[in-house]
Amino acid sequence: MSAGRNTLDDVVRAAARLFAQRGYHGTSMRDLGRELGLMGSSLYSHVGSKQDLLVEVVRRGAAFFGEVVERAMETEGDAIDRLRALVAGHVDVVVDHHDEVRTYLYEAWALDDEHRRRVVEARDRYEQAFRSVIKEGIAEGSIRPDTDPKLAGIFLLSILNALERWYREDGPVDRSRLVEEILRFSLDGIAADRL
Numbered sequence: 001m002s003a004g005r006n007t008l009d010d011v012v013r014a015a016a017r018l019f020a021q022r023g024y025h026g027t028s029m030r031d032l033g034r035e036l037g038l039m040g041s042s043l044y045s046h047v048g049s050k051q052d053l054l055v056e057v058v059r060r061g062a063a064f065f066g067e068v069v070e071r072a073m074e075t076e077g078d079a080i081d082r083l084r085a086l087v088a089g090h091v092d093v094v095v096d097h098h099d100e101v102r103t104y105l106y107e108a109w110a111l112d113d114e115h116r117r118r119v120v121e122a123r124d125r126y127e128q129a130f131r132s133v134i135k136e137g138i139a140e141g142s143i144r145p146d147t148d149p150k151l152a153g154i155f156l157l158s159i160l161n162a163l164e165r166w167y168r169e170d171g172p173v174d175r176s177r178l179v180e181e182i183l184r185f186s187l188d189g190i191a192a193d194r195l
Contacts, residue, residue, distance in 0.1 A: 006036050011046045012060070015053040016099035024054055024107040054107065055115050061104025062122040064093045069129040079137030080187070086130060088179045090160045095169050102164050127153055143187075156186050 014035045018027040029050055033043045047053050068089030075085040094101050108119045130153035137143030143152075159182055167178065 006038060006046065008046050011036060011043070012053060012056050013099070015050075016057045016060070016103050019054065019057060019107050020099040020102035024050075024103070024110040051112065054103070054111060057100055057103045058108045058111065058115070058119055061097065061100040062119060064097050064100065065090070065104075065126050066122065068093060069126060072133075073129065078140055078142050079133050080142050080183075082133045083130075083137065083187075084179065084183055086133060087156070087160065087182055088175075090157075091163065091167075091175055091179055091182075094160070094163045095167065095175065098164055105161055105164065127157060130156060152186075156182075159186070 011032070015027070015032055018031055018035060022031070027050070029043060032050075032053075033039060036043070047056075068086060072082050072085035072089055075082045104119075108116060111119060131149040134143055134147060134149040134152050138145055138147055138149070163178075167173075169175065173181070
């Protein structure tokens with residue numbers, strides 16, 4: 001790709017790819033320049049610093065997950081239907097935006113204090129959406145009443161976040177089956193009379 005054709009989006013996507021592969025501290029601006037075919041100061045015409053790039057990659061990751069919550073909460077039906085939408089949305093984000101997700105999950109600790117605080121707040125809101133849907137299921141009777149919403153949310157998100165390490169779309173399990181298998185595995189432990 002020629003230097004004249006690189007956009008800020010190209011730079012951010014390349015940074016996400018390298019941060020996901022090598023880690024934030026294992027990636028230099030020189031590495032990024034080589035990846036994009038840019039020399040020295042040309043890269044800085046797109047971005048101020050490597051930290052700025054990390055902020056943008058992590059912001060994008062958080063935004064993808066935020067969109068999942070917005071769509072899932074608008075899903076008609078009961079709490080299990082909304083939980084299915086949360087799980088399916090999470091799977092889609094992991095598969096479609098693997099580099100941003102990996103950076104969001106594992107490199108956000110390298111952000112400055114203010115940006116790291118925002119990431120923690122965004123993660124808390126995301127986790128809260130899962131807890132809220134689980135609480136809703138308890139209230140309506142589709143999820144066992146003795147379920148701890150916080151623990152159930154942590155368990156489910158742990159399964160979902162681990163996907164980035166092993167799931168490949170060209171493998172033997174397609175997305176829709178993956179979603180159903182995750183739900184079956186999770187809900188067999190907390191569902192009342194659903195699956």
